[in-house]
Amino acid sequence: MALQGRGRLSQVEMHPSPSRKRYLSLYFRNVLLNTPLSLVLDLRLASGRYLEYVAALDLVGTLNSSDWILDVGCGHSLLPSIISERCGVVALDIAPQSVRWQAKKAQQKRLLEPTWGDAAHLPFADNTFSGVVSISAIEHMPEDLDTLASKEMWRVLRPGGVCVVTTTFSANKYAVQEDWNTHMPLLLSLLGRRFWSRAFKFLPVDRREAYYERIYNRRVLNERLIDPVGWKLETALTFEAPLLVRMLHRFFLPPVIAPLECFLAYTLRPSASLDRGEAVILKLVKSLR
Numbered sequence: 001m002a003l004q005g006r007g008r009l010s011q012v013e014m015h016p017s018p019s020r021k022r023y024l025s026l027y028f029r030n031v032l033l034n035t036p037l038s039l040v041l042d043l044r045l046a047s048g049r050y051l052e053y054v055a056a057l058d059l060v061g062t063l064n065s066s067d068w069i070l071d072v073g074c075g076h077s078l079l080p081s082i083i084s085e086r087c088g089v090v091a092l093d094i095a096p097q098s099v100r101w102q103a104k105k106a107q108q109k110r111l112l113e114p115t116w117g118d119a120a121h122l123p124f125a126d127n128t129f130s131g132v133v134s135i136s137a138i139e140h141m142p143e144d145l146d147t148l149a150s151k152e153m154w155r156v157l158r159p160g161g162v163c164v165v166t167t168t169f170s171a172n173k174y175a176v177q178e179d180w181n182t183h184m185p186l187l188l189s190l191l192g193r194r195f196w197s198r199a200f201k202f203l204p205v206d207r208r209e210a211y212y213e214r215i216y217n218r219r220v221l222n223e224r225l226i227d228p229v230g231w232k233l234e235t236a237l238t239f240e241a242p243l244l245v246r247m248l249h250r251f252f253l254p255p256v257i258a259p260l261e262c263f264l265a266y267t268l269r270p271s272a273s274l275d276r277g278e279a280v281i282l283k284l285v286k287s288l289r
């Protein structure tokens with residue numbers, strides 16, 4: 001059923017599809033930032049991230065060098081490093097190892113400030129940031145933490161500012177998955193839960209043994225992230241991987257797939273349609289009053 005109301009998911013225009021020309025540049029930046037090892041063992045820059053990061057960088061491209069951006073749930077992402085070449089960026093995460101990792105990258109970056117914090121209680125004053133980005137983080141916040149995080153991102157954003165949130169999406173039923181081996185290649189999941197509960201402590205990946213992920217649908221996105229907060233939803237872009245890419249991720253190990261991720265990104269299908277897609281990029285605006 002179509003939802004009514006200004007700026008709600010049924011009515012928004014398509015986010016202009018991010019330029020694919022930037023994928024190759026992201027690929028090489030990743031190698032420079034994370035050593036050539038990332039070519040074979042890249043657990044961070046999966047194909048979907050190319051699309052999501054370019055969408056976030058499109059927002060950054062509209063800002064000035066004196067502006068500050070907040071990256072909520074930055075993880076081990078290279079996005080804060082890239083943003084910091086144009087303007088200031090606070091890279092916030094609740095996981096101390098992610099903050100430590102960003103701190104290492106920040107050593108050569110004057111405008112990158114890694115910060116430990118909870119998205120549901122952001123340690124910043126109202127209207128602090130010119131822009132907010134949050135890439136594939138909000139779906140990992142259980143209970144009502146995703147709604148609180150959305151409210152907090154709105155609060156710390158200056159009026160007229162833009163927030164780019166990317167998250168999981170389904171055209172059909174809303175779902176929550178908590179299996180420890182969600183998205184894990186089949187062969188690796190055979191190693192078992194006990195092995196991975198130890199291994200995750202040492203690996204540069206942003207997941208723990210207890211894995212929590214919501215798959216939002218249109219109704220729940222409105223109910224949990226948009227309506228309680230007063231965002232104006234400006235654009236939405238869904239995307240999904242073709243079956244072949246999903247099979248590659250399921251059956252091949254990361255060192256085989258990692259060098260291909262950039263090229264697999266070209267096969268993703270961005271769409272304005274909310275009747276399909278496995279992830280969505282939302283561009284939310286805090287209205288001027």
Ligand SMILES: C[S@@+](CC[C@H](N)C(=O)[O-])C[C@H]1O[C@@H](n2cnc3c(N)ncnc32)[C@H](O)[C@@H]1O
Nearest residue numbers: 073074075077093094095118119135136137206
């Ligand atoms: C799947 S990772 C995405 C990381 C990164 N944004 C990227 O582009 O790859 C999700 C991140 O959200 C962080 N996170 C989850 N709950 C959080 C919270 N309440 N506050 C801040 N960060 C949170 C996790 O620690 C993790 O680093």
